[in-house]
Amino acid sequence: xxxxxxxxxxxxxxxxxxxxxxxxxxxxxxxxxxxxxxxxxxxxxxxxxxxxxxxxxxxxxxxxxxxxxxxxxxxxxxxxxxxxxxxxxxxxxxxxxxxxxxxxxxxxxxxxxxxxxxxxxxxxxxxxxxxxxxxxxxxxxxxxxxxxxxxxxxxxxxxxxxxxxxxxxxxxxxxxxxxxxxxxxxxxxxxxxxxxxxxxxxxxxxxxxxxxxxxxxxxxxxx
Ligand code: SF4
Ligand code: SF4
Ligand code: SF4
Numbered sequence: 001x002x003x004x005x006x007x008x009x010x011x012x013x014x015x016x017x018x019x020x021x022x023x024x025x026x027x028x029x030x031x032x033x034x035x036x037x038x039x040x041x042x043x044x045x046x047x048x049x050x051x052x053x054x055x056x057x058x059x060x061x062x063x064x065x066x067x068x069x070x071x072x073x074x075x076x077x078x079x080x081x082x083x084x085x086x087x088x089x090x091x092x093x094x095x096x097x098x099x100x101x102x103x104x105x106x107x108x109x110x111x112x113x114x115x116x117x118x119x120x121x122x123x124x125x126x127x128x129x130x131x132x133x134x135x136x137x138x139x140x141x142x143x144x145x146x147x148x149x150x151x152x153x154x155x156x157x158x159x160x161x162x163x164x165x166x167x168x169x170x171x172x173x174x175x176x177x178x179x180x181x182x183x184x185x186x187x188x189x190x191x192x193x194x195x196x197x198x199x200x201x202x203x204x205x206x207x208x209x210x211x212x213x214x215x216x217x218x219x220x221x222x223x
Pocket of ligand 1: 011012013014015016017018019020021022023024027039040041042043
């Protein structure tokens with residue numbers, strides 16, 4: 001097994017980000033790249049000892065600057081108080097919260113690692129901590145990396161689709177622009193510097209928001 005996997009396997013999989021990296025896998029990567037391995041306060045001395053053995057080092061205690069620790073727990077939304085603002089959904093690293101805009105939100109118990117990241121963003125303070133047995137808390141933590149990675153991939157895909165849409169829109173604009181130049185018998189190569197200057201200097205840097213009529217106006221201005 002690779003060093004990174006050995007380290008990752010010993011981390012508590014809460015995905016809380018307290019170690020100053022977004023999640024457990026990233027912390028394992030950071031350790032392999034030279035970060036101290038005493039920053040996982042939820043893992044406590046038990047995790048530290050295992051990481052000492054793997055990395056052949058001897059940290060004596062976890063660095064409490066990265067605490068406080070996280071107990072065996074999950075959270076619950078007091079549903080009658082929820083205003084449906086969705087702020088908790090964005091904060092949850094494992095997609096353990098469901099609910100639509102202005103609707104009541106709920107926690108998916110099987111996924112909640114008890115990381116507490118949703119509590120602070122809630123504007124009406126309606127998320128409370130429920131203590132669990134160690135055994136019950138371990139179940140969602142065991143599967144958390146899968147759901148953490150799924151959420152990451154979803155976010156990356158959303159960003160990628162946005163970029164593709166943006167790029168497609170620019171292609172459409174570019175086609176329209178080229179057609180207009182051709183129809184008007186305008187020498188494209190001669191125009192290009194002037195147009196670029198004009199775009200840089202003006203609001204036309206937001207050209208992707210322009211429709212065909214506005215492009216026509218721009219070309220008329222240039223003639
Ligand atoms: S449990 Fe939290 S502090 Fe520990 S490695 Fe995972 S993300 Fe970092
Ligand atoms: S619901 Fe809250 S406590 Fe549970 S995993 Fe998501 S952010 Fe963490
Ligand atoms: S942040 Fe609080 S109020 Fe907003 S949707 Fe989540 S639980 Fe409801």
